[in-house]
Amino acid sequence: MKIVVQVKLQPTPEQESALDATLRAANQAANEVSQRAFKTGKRNRKALQGLAYGWLKSEGFSAQPALHIIRKVADSYTILKANIDAGNLGRKGAKRRVRAESKPTAFRAVSAQPFDDRCLSWNYNARTVSIWTTAGRMKNVRFGCASNDLKTLMQHRKGESDLMFRDGKWFLIATCEVPEEPQFEPVDWIGVDRGINNLATTSDSVNYSGRRLGRYRRWQARKRAEIQAKRTRSAARLLKKRAKREARHAGHMNHTIAKDVVAVAQRTERGIALEELGGIRERVTVRRDQRATQSSWPFHQLGSFIAYKAQRAGVPVIEVDAAYTSQHCPLCGHTERANRPTRDDFRCRRCGLAGPADVVAGINVRDRARSAWVFVNMPQPTS
Incomplete structure (x- = not known):
């Protein structure tokens, strides 16, 4: 997996000037x-290469x-077409779609630029790179990273690396091909219910509370309001910095x-079962005072982290229907909104089963994964 x-x-000041000039010239x-x-x-790509390759060579x-x-430009149009076909920019005639289709794709002055092994070489022992610039090959550019990341680079780096300038700092984003563990046949499943107050609750009754993250975000929201009231350029820069800090924390x-x-x-x-939560923000209506909390809820990120870590470890992951998982009784099968009298509690109106609502939801997710896995692995009839 990648x-x-x-x-x-x-970089030294001279090296930084060369990198900046290269990035700006490329974009x-x-x-x-x-x-x-x-x-x-x-x-x-093929048509663009015939159109622009000679001109780019003449530009140095x-x-x-x-x-x-050329590939960077071609890929930008491919992504634009994919977004249009998927309806991400609205229907035909929508303002957002018309605006995107009416002008060429544009790149920021310091947008990331890819480099391959012919333009970029690594010296892991010295922790330096040699990179092509518009001023010629620049050698002995130092880099720093964690020891685990260095080990991954030495063993698995393969393909392109992107040169990126962000928040006044220079980075290389290197692609690595890491071998996957063979996926095993699960003996059972762990159901994971994702939420806001509790970020994750498993069918094993393990709860990862979101109270700490909630407090942190409320504190950040108060600070943002104070900074926004100043309405200065430095305040805007500080808001951007705080937003990134909050995202890193989450x-x-x-x-x-x-x-x-x-x-x-x-x-x-065991395998891991997750609720299929695509489009939940469009499907679920919440009170006005909860909109900011729901829109900033990092449930998709948590699901993607679980998926890629599981893939690397050979753990099967399956997504199941999320409908009524917190209102369905796993014991008798009765589903009713009144089964959940409060946010935290579940109490079946038919059989009396009671417990934490998020744990019950995790159990329902686990049970649905059991049925889905049996169906997926069921031999198909031959004609």
Whole structure:
């Protein structure tokens, strides 16, 4: 499976100037190629290469950087078409879709730029890289990363790496091909119910509370309101910085939860069952005072973290229907809204089964995974 490793570059002032000039030149050229593609309608890689390769070479780009710029532009139009076909930009005639279709795709001055092994080489022992720039090959650019990331780079790095400038710092995002463990046949399933007050609750009655994250986010919201009231440029920069800090905090918590869930599943040879929550924000209506909480709820990130960690460990993952998991009685099968008198409690009106609502939901997710797995692995009749 593919994963990425981020390393922080530590260039000298002269090296930083060369990297900045290279990134800006590449994106300026990409914008020019994009405009030509828009005017001529030639948007796939092969057609764009015939259209723009000679011009890029005349502008001083070497062969591989020129090809990467062309592929970068072609991929941007491929992504645009995929979003239009999927309806992500609205129906035909929608303002957002018309706006996207009426102009060429554009790149920021410091958008990420890909480099392959012909343009970028690594010296892991010295922790330096040699990279192509518009000023020539630049050697001995130092980088720093965690020891585990360095080990992953040395053993599994394969393919392109992206040069990125973010928040005044330089990074390389390296692609690594990490071998997967063979997926085992699960003896049972762990149902995982995701929520807001409780970020995750398993069918084993293990609860990962979201109270700490909720307090942290409420504190951040108060600070944002104070900073926004100032309405200055420095306040805008500080808001951006705080938003990224909050996202990193939530990501760290989700990584921790996903790691624990996958470790238990691997140790007990069970699969992981998740609720299928796609489009939940459109399906579920909440009170006005809860909208910000729901819109910032990182449930999708938690699910994706569990999925990729499980794939790497060989743990099966299945998604099941999320409908009525917190209102359905796993003992007698009775489903009723009144089965959940409060947010935290479940009490079946028919058989009297009672317990924490999130644990009951996790058990229902587990039971649905059992049925779904049997159906998926059922031999298909031959004609």
